[in-house]
Amino acid sequence: MKNPEQARLFALEQLNLLDTTPSESFDRITRMASQLFGVPISAVSLTDTNRQWFKSRVGVDHQEIPREKAPCAAVCDSAEIVVIPDMLDSNVYQDSHLANTGIRFYAGAPLTTREGQTLGAMCVLGREPREVTEQERATLVDLAAMVMSQIELQHAFGRVDPLTGLANSGQFDEDLQDLALDAPGERRAALFTEVVEASKLSDLHRTMGPAFLDELTRVSAQCLQEAIGRDSPLYHLGGCKFIHLVSADSDARLVDHALRLRKNLMDLESAREVPVQVQPVIGITSILLGETTSSDILRSAHAASLDARQMGKGAGAFSSALEERFQRRSMLLSDIGRALDGDDELYLVFQPRVSVATGFCQGAEALLRWRHPVLGEVSPAEFIPLIENTPMARSLTAWVVCRAIHQAALWHR
Template sequence: MLCTNLDLLDTPVSESFDRITRMASVIFNLPIAAVSLTDVDRQWFKSRVGVDHQTIPRDRAPCAQVAESTEVLVIPDMAKDDCYKYSPLGKSGIRFYAGAPLVTRDGFGLGALCVLGTLPRETTTEEIASLTDLAAMVMAQIELQHAFGRIDPISGLPNRTQFSDDISDIGQEDTGDIQRFAVLIDLAETKQIDHLSRVLGPAEIDRGVREAARFLRMRLDGRTAYHISATQFAVVTTERVREK
């Protein structure tokens, strides 16, 4: 799955995504909004407002249809929709759904930015245009942080893509009696970060990441630190091989 290749699934919450989700909820005046990513058998919420659970089954999930079709989907009343009235969302009391696709530059659907409500309603052309624009903003964040950019926007350090390329280049060099090692530094486990983010807020986690990046720059004496996942850094170090 492309979402897996981009390291999007099961990552900590991020204020850059939550901000867009909140905007969608406000524009539609609806209690629930989410950035929903399509996995093999589930929809995983990278960002969510008004819902506690972070995943639902992919089977009969409207966001899965949006990802597959890469088209906007509006369900004015799920209770009257033959396809979705008995779906997990329909059974949970959701009546209204609107989702705009998250589409890569190559045309692959990753999921949807969606809004949901417990009452039937119609949509306006302006609302759908706004939802589509917000979905494009989500994709801009995804591309910047995970796919096309080389600098992480939060830490300002080279990201996983740059790290992979640099490691590949190093592997092709003739280093003689010099060995190189990649040292990985974890700020915390993903579950711990997710819990702290819920308690303190995503902005506080981002602040901690920036502080960690600043500390590494000060201590590494010219060596490059990489920000390779949400709260994980890497440093390439060298050591001369001792003769036996």
């Protein structure tokens, strides 16, 4: 059985808080604490093995301090409020790191999980000695509870996928915003991994059962996370789809990296960790922090993966040509409603069916055409596949049937 400190550190690690980017949801609380206590410094401090790491901080530049002689460590060890009116009067803290940097006052309340594990402290600090009233002690406890509510909200209610333990798309969106605040304009690359083609998921669900798909997702998540390392968060997007960010590089190097990840996934089959053949594909897109939304990232990376699969490649990068094809498809999808309502874009042409034996016309095949006002003549081979899986399919079918019957009536008369 783990000793209490091992159990505490394990609980802290499972929450995936250490060494993550700053978060506005926590920064609001630290700003509030600084204002309520009238002190320049406030922090959400997490007690790691040998350090105090700040998930959020106000009034201090450094991200961490040594755990030794840190008052937050005492809060964590005791699971109680610790107040130090003047560090220079304390035999324990007068030569501590904080005291040596000019800190005189400290007050911290424990951050405790529902299971009783103390993660660190919600603390306020000042450069002048001061006392703490009972009302201020209660306020500090309330602020610590707000921090824990935020931690639980992110971990248990909608930010962590219960199947894989990975952060989900909602957390990806928030982390992306936090990265943009921390490094605006910095270039990164997103890698979108689809382990199993979406069209085959329903077949696997029907033949192998939902438990198999869950296990395949868990094994794939573990394989990818081990391959990219714990320092790079992996996000589960549902099904067998994942995304993660890497440093910017040339398309060729990024594709090589993606192909190595793909090989790790395919090795699961040869190692018989999964009983079916997986054909993973990885789409890559370049992003600028603060200038590319999460929805745009997911769209372009997914488009790159679809293009790579269609081309028979294991990985591919999003390109300007791919963007042009996407914009064209988007235009066609958005404009079909207008075309159905008008009379000058969609039209039918008729291919006669003539009996070779008699020479008589026995009927005609109605063929749909679209004269787009911007794109010109658009082949049905291009727009029908886009529309057939949308609600517009019924309207388009009705339009064709109505016009064909009308033409047949004219000929009959």
